[in-house]
Amino acid sequence: MGDSYRIYGTPWHGNAEIASPLSTPLSSIFFLAHDHENRLIPVQGADAASQLLVRSFPTFWDAEGMKYTLGLCQRLSTRVPCYELGFIPDKGVIDILK
8 A cells, every 4th residue: 555545536427527537646634624714723643533534434333344444544644644624615715725
């Protein structure tokens, strides 16, 4: 697997040409949150792994699957920078992402 990860578009992109099944390197992870201002807050360690876990679909009924999922969340959260992206509904948040 190495130290880098890739993220893929949906495999069900259809023919509307609004999505793609292609991939790109995963350089950051953003946990979205409505806020009173646009801001970016680093999230690290167990907090980042926990945020990833609650946004996944783990196999709670399968001990090996759960072990893999927990390990993946831990590896992702230590190798890919994670942030809480607080935002208000305006275009200003784009400047933060750039």
